[in-house]
Amino acid sequence: MDLSVVVPIYNEQETVEQLCRRLHDALSQIRYSYEIILVDDGSTDETWPLLLACAERYDHMRLIRFRRNFGQTAAMSAGFHQAGGDVVVTLDADLQNDPDDIPKLLEKMEEGYDVVSGWRKDRKDPFMSRRLPSMIANWLISRITGVHLHDYGCTLKAYRRDIIEDVHLYGEMHRFIPALASWVGGRVGEVDVGHHPRRFGQSKYGLSRTVRVILDLITVKFLMRYSLGPMQIFGKIGLFFAVPGLFLFALMIGGHLSFLAFDTTLASELVKRPFWLVSATMLLFLGMQFISIGLVAEIQIRTYHETQGKRTYVLRETHPPPVEAP
Numbered sequence: 001m002d003l004s005v006v007v008p009i010y011n012e013q014e015t016v017e018q019l020c021r022r023l024h025d026a027l028s029q030i031r032y033s034y035e036i037i038l039v040d041d042g043s044t045d046e047t048w049p050l051l052l053a054c055a056e057r058y059d060h061m062r063l064i065r066f067r068r069n070f071g072q073t074a075a076m077s078a079g080f081h082q083a084g085g086d087v088v089v090t091l092d093a094d095l096q097n098d099p100d101d102i103p104k105l106l107e108k109m110e111e112g113y114d115v116v117s118g119w120r121k122d123r124k125d126p127f128m129s130r131r132l133p134s135m136i137a138n139w140l141i142s143r144i145t146g147v148h149l150h151d152y153g154c155t156l157k158a159y160r161r162d163i164i165e166d167v168h169l170y171g172e173m174h175r176f177i178p179a180l181a182s183w184v185g186g187r188v189g190e191v192d193v194g195h196h197p198r199r200f201g202q203s204k205y206g207l208s209r210t211v212r213v214i215l216d217l218i219t220v221k222f223l224m225r226y227s228l229g230p231m232q233i234f235g236k237i238g239l240f241f242a243v244p245g246l247f248l249f250a251l252m253i254g255g256h257l258s259f260l261a262f263d264t265t266l267a268s269e270l271v272k273r274p275f276w277l278v279s280a281t282m283l284l285f286l287g288m289q290f291i292s293i294g295l296v297a298e299i300q301i302r303t304y305h306e307t308q309g310k311r312t313y314v315l316r317e318t319h320p321p322p323v324e325a326p
Helices: 018-025 047-059 074-082 099-109 126-143 173-183 209-226 230-261 264-272 275-307
Strands: 001-011 034-040 061-066 088-090 116-119 157-162 186-191 315-317
Touching: 001 074, 018 047, 018 099, 018 264, 034 047, 047 061, 047 230, 047 315, 061 074, 061 186, 074 088, 074 173, 088 099, 099 116, 099 157, 116 173, 126 173, 157 173, 173 186, 173 209, 209 315, 230 275, 264 315
Parallel strands: 001 034, 001 088, 034 061, 116 186
Antiparallel strands: 061 315, 088 157, 116 157
């Protein structure tokens, strides 16, 4: 198998039939062998029956259905696990991504890239609520990860399978795959792709995701730079809080000695007021506790999933069903 196309779908009953038809029309013209993996992320409308009908109508389609909504990252991860192609392409199901742009990504990949990201240069979304936050997020992600892309949020991307096999996805990590792929040695490129206004339904994205993206970005930065030497970040955070704390302790000791010797006003303030002792103690312990617990928990959840083979989703059924061993 040359190509696997993975499409996460959630409550897209209005677009399913047109999506399947356009995928079939676009991919039947290419010179690669291919499969289309449609992942129903726990839809509560008529998406699944429509997907079953499309799978009967068109060849090369495989369906995955979750028991509930686990999110786009989990849906992509399920598609990656089932994909048999040497190259995996992802795109959204809302028809804002154009399936006709898939050959353009594949052509760019033939130049030697391991990841090719789509860039919605002429994006058809509201400026204040979608495009402006996206521009800020793309700048921030590029600066922090060191992988400069114009459009991290574009789902239309192509990956070599041997690269994404080494990338594990949690939370909202799907938007950071190019950065994670670069971390494991992948070469990342970008190409202009089309973008269409959303015609049906409502967007599943909003400003509420901003906080989760920022927190996941902190995690990505930690994994890319400090996963093999966590003491580097813990030590820097510790020094940031410990140095002022130690300085206050030194002032208190000096104030105590000065109070015994000279009984000055400053020395009296340092000795008699508990505020300084409490501040010094809090600086030494409080801030680092919260950050350290968060990062250690992030590592532990990965250990839990990866050592036991745990996945971030639960399958309900697949079509066609898996073939049982005799």
